[in-house]
Amino acid sequence: MDILLIGATGSMGKTVEEICSESKDFKIVAGIGLDDGKDHKYPIYSDFSNIKENCDVILDFSSHDLITDILNYAVSKKKPLVISTTGYTDKQIEEIENASKHIPILFSGNMSLGINILLKVVENLSKSLLDFDIEIIEKHHNLKKDSPSGTARMLFDSANKGRNNELIAKYGREGTSLQREIGEVGIHSVRGGTIVGEHTVMFAGKDEILEITHKAQSKKIFALGALKACKFIIDKENNLYSMKDIFDF
Numbered sequence: 532m533d534i535l536l537i538g539a540t541g542s543m544g545k546t547v548e549e550i551c552s553e554s555k556d557f558k559i560v561a562g563i564g565l566d567d568g569k570d571h572k573y574p575i576y577s578d579f580s581n582i583k584e585n586c587d588v589i590l591d592f593s594s595h596d597l598i599t600d601i602l603n604y605a606v607s608k609k610k611p612l613v614i615s616t617t618g619y620t621d622k623q624i625e626e627i628e629n630a631s632k633h634i635p636i637l638f639s640g641n642m643s644l645g646i647n648i649l650l651k652v653v654e655n656l657s658k659s660l661l662d663f664d665i666e667i668i669e670k671h672h673n674l675k676k677d678s679p680s681g682t683a684r685m686l687f688d689s690a691n692k693g694r695n696n697e698l699i700a701k702y703g704r705e706g707t708s709l710q711r712e713i714g715e716v717g718i719h720s721v722r723g724g725t726i727v728g729e730h731t732v733m734f735a736g737k738d739e740i741l742e743i744t745h746k747a748q749s750k751k752i753f754a755l756g757a758l759k760a761c762k763f764i765i766d767k768e769n770n771l772y773s774m775k776d777i778f779d780f
Contacts, residue, residue, distance in 0.1 A: 550758065
């Protein structure tokens, strides 16, 4: 499978490149990224206008700022697209949804198997533990640009679905007279060091606490999930897909 890799010179792009270099199933034929001064086995372009190589699928591990150009290129070439980037505005998400009418797109804020199972577990726990307060804590490295993480937002959406969409997101707390509101879910972000990614959902009831945590120990889990998404999307009809469409649970 030939891949056009967007964000090729970023940390996730390099991880995808490492895995593909050892794979018989995936080959990166070109990339979009900044010049990092390193030798790659495929050409790196600064924009889409100079790309000559043909690909089977486009994999995006870049920045939400590029999404309009990525969608325009993918639609013009009629190529399936896997979007693995977070931090999108409502308007950008609407762009993605509109583009999925013309090409198949798989869009997910987190590509790992564990997180996608966690999303389902959180929904079920939220539905079962109706009297429990819910808090979400996410931790990432000190270079992460968006806050809270896209995965934290996904976890809130899962908890909210379990409570008939009656929950209210509260991003951090500050002050001395802030009593917790009914249905409030605190979402807290920690940034430091080289933390790959850690997400905890806490269900706090009367005299008991249930916490469920996912810890990413390397970036390879996201790259492997993204490549699995590439294999999934390659022959699909025009539509918007998620990792839930891949994993059978």
